[in-house]
Amino acid sequence: MSDPPLFLASDHDHRACARAILAHAEGVCRARGTRLTVQRRRVLEIVASSHAAIGAYAIMDRLKEGGGHPAPIAVYRALDFLIANSLVHRIASRNAYIACTHVGPHRGSQFLICRRCGTVGEMTSERVWQALVGAAAGAGFSVVAPVIEVEGECAACHAATAAPDAAATDTVAGT
């Protein structure tokens, strides 16, 4: 309830988002004694540069723009670190990655992926978690690591579809 909205307007100040993500990462690494190296930080910046999911090879291309010639493994190693520290999440259904934007401990986030603008919202509904664990328990199954990735339409794109003329430019999103 006190979390920020999952989907921000396409004209929101994304630099503030990116800054917050990086600041959070600094804090997490300092607290845990892990190292947010230049390379890891750069990968996180790229992943955090948009609320849409980005693929590992696209990340690599962005790294190349900086003049280097990184191998895929370098990207995956950085992603492994970031994922292990819950700073990045993998979207299995897209083979892509997003920066974590939610606060508090991780217990089965639900990812809402807009089919139009590609924006991914990270939701942590307790009710969904309870329903899932409860239903699984009914089959004698104990949940360890749920993957919940929902394709659909965010409010802005849905509105744009219903009234294609109005606010058409609002569907561009991307950042």
Added chain:
Amino acid sequence: MSDPPLFLASDHDHRACARAILAHAEGVCRARGTRLTVQRRRVLEIVASSHAAIGAYAIMDRLKEGGGHPAPIAVYRALDFLIANSLVHRIASRNAYIACTHVGPHRGSQFLICRRCGTVGEMTSERVWQALVGAAAGAGFSVVAPVIEVEGECAACHAATAAPDAAATDTVAGT
């Protein structure tokens, strides 16, 4: 509630499962006027030969045992057909496929994947669906195609872990 248990004992008569799956496929294709060709049928048989998910290239290897030398695309084409007819489901988090074992219309199945024996149970909890759609709606998001794949432990493997000596052979499963 009237559905069969999601996870069957490892010594269940799997031939009956496979027969039921194939019979259902015949019925679906007859009703829709689509063709369950030899190749598609063979792929379905392979996928249905176990309650664990199987990868496309593993399916190809099994096809080769029959003397042919199929290309990957042949497997993917058969899988496309079977998935389009809801006879097979893709497990995105594993890049693998399972035969559909549930009755009734498909509306966001939840797949329970045992981390030990690999068995996948297909659950269709209305409560999970409602919780997910409701929570998403709270963020202005309309659900189209959820991917819910839960890693965890099935009852048999959980029991075996708690008491490793007892019923150790029961954890073999696979079929």
Added chain:
DNA sequence: TGCCTATATGTTATAGTATAACATGGTTGT
């Protein structure tokens, strides 16, 4: 029956995603 068209399959090549294995370099604490 024989052609026509849809659909299905064969064939070859390639795109896209991810990891293995081993060498080298940098940081930290002593």
Added chain:
DNA sequence: ACAACCATGTTATACTATAACATATAGGCA
């Protein structure tokens, strides 16, 4: 300075999936 550990570089390769075009086969219809 040294040792130990962690991070990165380098090269090669495994695994997953699709594109593009040729050929074949099944069923409907003249």
